[in-house]
Amino acid sequence: MVEQKGVLVCAEVTDQGRISPITLELLGIGRKLADDLGSKLSAVIMGSEIGNIAEELIFFGADNVYLVDNPLLKEYQTDPYVTALQRLSKYVTPDIIVIGQTSIGQDLAPRLAFRLKTRLTTDCINLDIDPETKLLFQTKPVYGGNVLAVYACETKPQMATVRARAMSPSGRDDSRRGKVIPFDSKIDASLLKTEVVKRVKEEAKGVKLEDADIVVSGGRGIGGPDGFKQIDDLAKLLGGAVGASRPPCDMGWVSSTCQVGLTGKIVAPNLYIAISISGTSQHFAGMLGSKNIVAINKDPEANIFKVADIGIIGDYRKVLPAFIENLRKIAAHGSE
Amino acid sequence: MNEEINIIVCIKQVPDPEGPPSAFQVDSKEMWVIPKGIPPVLSPFDENALESALHIKDTNKNVRITAISMGKKLARAVVIKALAVGADEIILLEDKNFDPKRLDCYSVAYVLATAIKKIGKYDLILLGRQAADWNFGQVGSGIAEIFEIPSITLAQNVKLEDGNVMVERVLPDGYEVIRVSMPVLITVSHEVGDLRYPSMHDIKKSKNKPITTWNIRDLGIELPQGHINLLKLFVPKQEKTCHFVEGESLEEAGANLALKLKEDKII
Incomplete structure (x- = not known):
């Protein structure tokens, strides 16, 4: 039996060839877990011609960086990525593997877990080492975030994917030292079972919902597309993005890409303003990670007030214009 | 020519996620x-998967859709909806062991892969991207691993083209178009x-459609031991004290x- 030790995190590379933001969060939590176990933190970076950024992972906390550089890995495709990572995992034999709950991670991690004959907890918002058993305790929201579940896995490696913005990113320190280790994954084109015909970019107007520092969302009570013009004005004024609960999307008042919730986007901005949103569990699933929640609703019993930090009970049609006007005044005053 | 195309859609029953948190x-x-006080419904993403299968049936000849649902006790009203x-x-995998x-x-x-093998024919296996209750999002990929077939996750459009499957997969800033041959497993967003x-007509017609029930003995398997332990389950203390802003x-x-937002340095 091979001894399984250390923590392995799976770095992601952006289209521009940089290290993605969630990678820093993975290195942040990975470093903490490795320190708690008294073991090493390894990172794997997969792609094509990415040797120049591998060292940066050391500056952000990795002791070892496995560089899997292969033209077949230029863009993400399931089969070559899963196979390369499976082979690396067999070689490194980590105790824990942590991957981002991203477009790539959601595809890669489950297949890898099945192939490594282990179990995976997806979409974790907290990871801890239990001081007694040294097992990885994995906390994930279930039932639309109404309930939290803590899991531990009996098989190794213990695997988790983590939600974006749930972990603190690690800071850069150029004095950190470590090793970049090239790894030949021996993958070849016969592995490719899918063919990417094209990639289509859809430019979001204004700030992207998932990246926004401020999100202004409207619900059923907004009443129609006209009301969303006010939401849009407010979002623009604050430099934020427009969100919505499910009903306005279903009714076509706003694009369904605005939907925040279980069947939409998960956001965790600094400020989330929920206007005329009553608060179903499905909506909460998408926004409870927000740092500050403001709710405006005419129903004092609305569920949204149970999760809000600041609230106004009343019709948004009366509240919003004065709110917007005073925000403008404050902004003008601040720049004087 | 025109061989039959067999689509399997796996659908899960969950408590209605549109319910209030207190439910x-x-x-x-x-x-x-x-x-x-909330009824079971089809998991919304599985409904999307079923819609995707129906769209393929609408636009191609000789498409047969078999739905599979698994549980200890399945609500028939929800089952009938799929038909x-x-x-x-529809095949119901119903057993007290589930x-x-x-x-x-x-x-x-x-269990699902065993049932699909027992059905025998599968060209396209569709599931929702994750279940609305426990939210794991990995059963689909698992079935693909068991069958050693390709999988494509997070599909926003699935169509057949010249004997291949064309899938639009959601990306954070758009989508990608992927071509793959059958059999393939796809999870739908x-x-x-x-x-x-x-329609009323459809509901009437569905009464003649076959509903088959298999228990674990019919599948001829033993339930594998679970290897992941739920240690703790709790409602997070999210009841914040909301500060209500008032005025004349x-x-x-x-x-x-x-x-207030300015004072609290939130903006």
């Missing part, structure tokens, strides 16, 4: 979530669109809200 209560002794919208038959407390994603994938409503009028309250 999801934790029984800490049983370590389980007990839904209060009424257009699935040709207690969600004893299952993990591996065992669910194993909500961008596909909502499940259609059945709602307009004044609105203006005061701007001041």
Whole structure:
């Protein structure tokens, strides 16, 4: 039996060839877990011609960086990525593997877990080492975030994917030292079972919902597309993005890409303003990670007030214009 | 030519996620979530998967859709809905052993894969991207691993073209178009669109469609041991004390809200 030790995190590379933001969060939590176990933190970076950024992972906390550089890995495709990572995992034999709950991670991690004959907890918002058993305790929201579940896995490696913005990113320190280790994954084109015909970019107007520092969302009570013009004005004024609960999307008042919730986007901005949103569990699933929640609703019993930090009970049609006007005044005053 | 194309859609019953948070209560002794006063529904993403299958049936000849649902006890009204919208038959994997407390994603994938093998023919296997209750999102990939077939996750559009499957997969800033040959497993995202409503005619017609029930003995397997342990289940203390901003009028309250956000350095 091979001894399984250390923590392995799976770095992601952006289209521009940089290290993605969630990678820093993975290195942040990975470093903490490795320190708690008294073991090493390894990172794997997969792609094509990415040797120049591998060292940066050391500056952000990795002791070892496995560089899997292969033209077949230029863009993400399931089969070559899963196979390369499976082979690396067999070689490194980590105790824990942590991957981002991203477009790539959601595809890669489950297949890898099945192939490594282990179990995976997806979409974790907290990871801890239990001081007694040294097992990885994995906390994930279930039932639309109404309930939290803590899991531990009996098989190794213990695997988790983590939600974006749930972990603190690690800071850069150029004095950190470590090793970049090239790894030949021996993958070849016969592995490719899918063919990417094209990639289509859809430019979001204004700030992207998932990246926004401020999100202004409207619900059923907004009443129609006209009301969303006010939401849009407010979002623009604050430099934020427009969100919505499910009903306005279903009714076509706003694009369904605005939907925040279980069947939409998960956001965790600094400020989330929920206007005329009553608060179903499905909506909460998408926004409870927000740092500050403001709710405006005419129903004092609305569920949204149970999760809000600041609230106004009343019709948004009366509240919003004065709110917007005073925000403008404050902004003008601040720049004087 | 025109061979039959067999689509399998796996659909899960979950407590309605549109319910209020108070409907999801934790029984800490049983370590389980007990839904209060909300009916079971098809998991929304699985409805999207079913819609995707129906769209393929609408636009191609010789397409047969078999739905599979698994559980300890399945609500028949929910089952009938799948037939009424257009699935040709449904197979219920119903057994007291299929207690969600004893299952993990591996065992669910194993049971579903065994049932699909027993059905025999599969060209396209569709599931929702994740279940609306436990939200793991890995049973689909697991079935693909068991069958050693390709999988494509997070599909927003699935269509057949010259004997291949063309899938649009959602990306954070757009989508990618992927070509793959059958058999293939695809998990479907909500961008596909909502499940259609059945007409009265469809509901009537569905009464003649086959509903087959298999228990664990019919499948000829033993339930694999779960290897992931649920240690703790709790309702997070999210009941914050909401600070209510007031004023002489709602307009004044609105203006005061701007001041409050500034004072608290939130903006």
